[in-house]
Amino acid sequence: PLARAQVMAAVLRLSSDIHPLYRALWIPGWFAEDANAHAAMQATAASRLRAFYDELEERLAEGRWGAGAPTGFLAYYTGVFLRWSAAVAPEGLGAASEA
Numbered sequence: 001p002l003a004r005a006q007v008m009a010a011v012l013r014l015s016s017d018i019h020p021l022y023r024a025l026w027i028p029g030w031f032a033e034d035a036n037a038h039a040a041m042q043a044t045a046a047s048r049l050r051a052f053y054d055e056l057e058e059r060l061a062e063g064r065w066g067a068g069a070p071t072g073f074l075a076y077y078t079g080v081f082l083r084w085s086a087a088v089a090p091e092g093l094g095a096a097s098e099a
Contacts, residue, residue, distance in 0.1 A: 003068075007066040011073065053085055
């Protein structure tokens with residue numbers, strides 16, 4: 001039960017915290033119709049995403065994402081975001097904290 005809860009916590013983190021940041025990054029009009037707010041919203045989203053990727057890189061290196069190394073759906077869902085990470089860290093994730 002603990003391992004399942006840890007995996008679910010990681011999946012929920014991706015779906016409730018990280019996924020919406022990409023919507024703010026790519027479709028800021030979804031959250032604010034005022035175009036003057038879009039640049040600030042995109043900058044904030046990119047900054048929070050870079051911080052998340054720094055955290056994720058550390059957790060993966062330590063084997064503590066979910067119940068350890070991600071498997072099953074968590075591995076797939078994490079992979080989607082790793083692919084999308086080029087939008088905020090085009091140099092690679094190791095350079096995310098330097099941006």
